[in-house]
Amino acid sequence: MSGTETVIADGGLVLRHRSDGHLELRANGIFVMDTRETSTEKALATRALELHSKPGQVLIGGLGLGFTLEAVLADPRVEAVTVVEIEPRLVEWMRAGRIPHGPDLLKDERVHIEVADVAVVLRESHAETYDVVLLDVDNGPGYLVHDANGALYEAPALADARRATSPGGTVVVWSAAEAPALLEVMAQVFDEAEAHSYPVDLQGHSETYWLYVGRLSAAGAPPRNGTN
Incomplete structure (x- = not known):
């Protein structure tokens, strides 16, 4: 496709085909991700899967350009993946091949797509689903x-995310910047909480991204400090 081509959806979602050959996703004028630097999207998956001996059921909040999903599907232990994406146009782009690797990802029989708000999906999920x-x-x-x-x-x-997660399970949250307050809240909700930083090259600029990990004990103790 041409480097000048831009696809714009209602609500300010933009998929741009850049002159360097990479795709770039923006929402409301804000850079979200591109296909040049994908290590953090993949790390979100691989780090979480490394922490679980049997990650059979996985939920991904946010489809993005599909690289987290791709990394999850690469793990043969994964039996089913629910991807919750609030933007229907992004799912359409994936299915239609506007994002070239999209059709192959979504045709995997383990993948189930829900066009919805992930907060609502987690709140309404059965306990210990993922x-x-x-x-x-x-x-x-x-x-x-x-x-x-x-x-x-x-x-x-x-x-809600904790309640939807099985004993011994893991909840991982991605952040573009260090978020001490998020770590503090996760330490209150989960049995263990930790932060992991990742250096990245973002279009020629050095940045640091973060993964915040909350883990549940195998005993499945209730959330601490009265969160429920």
Whole structure:
């Protein structure tokens, strides 16, 4: 495709085919991700899967350009993946091949796509449904693309994620910047919480991205500090 081609959807979602041959996704004028630097999207999956001996059931909040999903599907232990994406046009682009690797990803029989708000899906999920929950729905609590997503980084939504996760499971949240307050809240909700930084090259600029990991004990103790 031409380097000048840009696809724009209602609501300010833009998929741009850049002159360097890479795709770039923007929402409301804010850079979300591209196909040049994908290590953090993949790390979101691989780090979480490494922490679980049997990650059979996985939920991914945020489809993006599909690289987290791709990394999850590469793990033969994964039996089923539910991807929750609030933007229907992004799912359409994937299915139609606007994102070239999209059709092959979505035709995998293990993949189930839900066009919905991941906060609602987690709140309405049956308890202990998923072994691993991966949340990559925004740029993190300090750089929100959509203000409404701020609630996903707070105790009630994280407690919903915990309730939907099986004992011994893992919830991993991606952030574009260090978020000490998020780590503090996750430490209140989960049995263990830790932060992992990752250096990246973002279009020629050195940046550091973060993964926030919440783990449940195998005993399945209830959320601490009264979060439920």
